[in-house]
Amino acid sequence: MSWTDKIPQAARAYLEINRLDEVECVIADLPGIARGKAVPATKWEKQQFFHLPNSIFFQTITGDWGEAAGPDGFLEPDMILKPDLSTATAAPWAADGTLQVIHDAFDQKGRPVGCAPRNVLRRVCDLYKAQGWTPVVAPEMEFYLVGRNIDPAKAIEPMMGRTGRLAAGRQAYSMSAVDDYGPVIDDIYEYAEIQGIEIDGITQEGGAGQLEINLRHGDPVKLADEVFFFKRLIREAALKHDCFATFMAKPIEGEPGSAMHVHHSVVEAKGRNLFTGPQGGETDAFFNFIGGLQEHMPSVIAMFAPYVNSYRRYVRDHAAPINLEWGRDNRTTGIRIPISDPSARRIENRLAGMDCNPYLCIAASLACGYLGMMNEIRPDKRWTGDAYESDDEIPQGLYAALDLFDEAEEMHSVLGEEFARVYSIVKRAEYNEFLQVISPWEREHLLLNV
Template sequence: MSWHAQIPKAAQKYLQHNRLDEVECVIADLPGIARGKAVPAGKWEKQTHFHLPNSIFFQTITGDWGEAAGPDGFLEPDMVLKPDLSTVTAAPWANDGTLQVIHDAYDQKGTPVPFAPRNVLRRVIDLYKARGWTPVIAPEMEFYLVARNVDPAKAITPMMGRTGRPAAGRQAYSMSAVDDYGPVIDDIYEFAEIQGFEIDGIAQEGGAGQLEINLRHGDPIKLADEVFFFKRLIREAALKHDCFATFMAKPIAGEPGSAMHVHHSILDADGNNIFTGPQGGETDAFFHFIGGLQEHMPSVIAVIAPYVNSYRRYVRDHAAPINLEWGRDNRTTGIRIPVSVPAARRVENRLAGMDCNPYLCIAASLACGYLGLTHEIRPDKRWHGDAYEAEDEIPQGLYAALELFDAATEMHNILGPDFARVYSIVKRAEYDEFLQVISPWEREHLLLNV
């Protein structure tokens, strides 16, 4: 069968109107950056795989390396990367006809590479499948459109809107605010349509130039792929209009941070939501899933809040939860139960930052719920009222979060022990890099005062 017949309909339609010039063969590394190769179309049609060194998973966000290669040393053996044709999508911003395709990573014996993020998520989903369960998730993506910033020493500022004024904050859900950067949003919509992605809605959030895009619920791997693609799509749309899109958890001081809220539900073998009973009531499984999030989420905060900047988002009374309480239709709780009909009953994890790797974030969140389901963990009592009055339950920084992650051996068995080893080494290398940088605050307050 021709590969053309195996790719999504949106990609087939793109090829009807564009001569294929190049194929971008990509895979997400630990930070979620697209790594890979651009291959001429004629060559790609003849190849069944390509190679990259496994060291791409040992690289920090700065481009340095963690000493995570294992006992054989830093030999950088080649991985075998095989295309998943169900992920083929256009790169509509390219000058010539270009497709993108996500690949899966295997070692040379055909075993999935355990620290490849897509494989980590698949490992967790397979645990659910072994129990006869199918996880369903829906992500919400928050991000900022900001003015171009080419000097790291300068503060990030909101983008200039069509009115000629900088985007304003505290305008949540304002249609006028959305219209102010309508040309960027128009291109986001156009690129998404060409790529075959369904946007459930776009809204202005509380920050200056901050937007939220909701995606339709579905298969966790498919949705993680879409978030991975969307980050690039949104950046490209912003660049067309002389601004940047940023997914930093806290890019602007005094403004709300950007989250990636994840909604979860679980289906049984008959396609029924296990969170809802025959009469429409809440089941034990529903409460066990919540209990798993409450008990195990601290151990994976280092995964869903992966950078030093991530912890600047967790600010009391500032649009991000700092607790593990659960509540009904309560956005101050870390775990929220949205309003829904019984068949769509779901649990929302509001703790993850948009700076996360979507594969790893979804895997970690589902892993917490899985442990709750299998160990029948009961949650605390539902929180009533403002949960910012509850105790802080989030680690105060990346180092503290990594300490909890390293001690969570049960979680390591779910996500994969080799992944846990590599992830900790790479994140600690990043933290050491951060400690070598002297901040403006230190120069201002310590230089002459201590």
């Protein structure tokens, strides 16, 4: 059997009309950046794996390194990266025929590398499977289309629309606003179709140039792969039209932040939604999952909000929940129960920012629900009003969030001790890098006044 028989239909269709020139062997690092190698197609067909140093998981978003190598020191031993052919997909923006293939990381003894984000998510899903459960997720991706910004000292501005004016904010769900940057959206649709990724819908959000893409529900690893691919797809579509796509949690001052809301449900072996009972009512598993989110989400906020900028999104009365309340069809709560048929009953986590690593975000959210179900945690009373009037219940900065993460031993046992150790070290190194930078606010208000 040829390897081409093992790849998805969309990838095979792409190869029918494009001569394969190159294969991009990719893996997500802790920030979610695609690392790997580009391999000529003739070499790809002869190899079953390739190597990269394990230090790619010790790298910060700036390219510096956290001291996370362990007791043996910074030796950078090679990992063995094996392709998951089910992830093969086209890179339709490439000049020549190119496939992208996500790889899984193993050490030289064949064990999954504990700090590889895709392995972390797989570990959590395996815990569900050991109980006879199958988790199902559906992510919502918010992002901004902005003008080209080549000077980091300059404020980010919305992209220029077809009218010749900057994209306007406060136009949520406006079809005219979506049409304003229609050529970019057309290419997003086209690239997604070529890659075999199904989009559930695109809407204009409340920010200037802010859009939301919803993906169909499905397997957590597959959906995380799609978000991983989608970020690159959207960036490429934007660059083609002389603008940038950004997934920063808060790119523009005074505009809403960008979230990655995650919808969850859990099904048992026969396909029944565990959140719904035989008569259509809500089950103990449903309430326990909510209880787990309420109990454990503070300890994983550092994975939902992984950068200093992430916490600028958590602003009271500004389109991002800052609480752990749960409510029915209530977008002011951190945990929302959408309107649905009993068979499609699900729980929405509204706290994560779009700057998250999708593998780690989904893993952390599912881990909270898993602990709630295993420990039979009951949630607080349902919130019925404006939850912005409730108490702030999440850490308001990255360092405080990392302190909570470090103390969460039960969560470490779910996500993996090695991952928890490496993640904390790398994120603290990143925070220390940030502290070395003097901001315009400091120069404006402190230079001559203190």
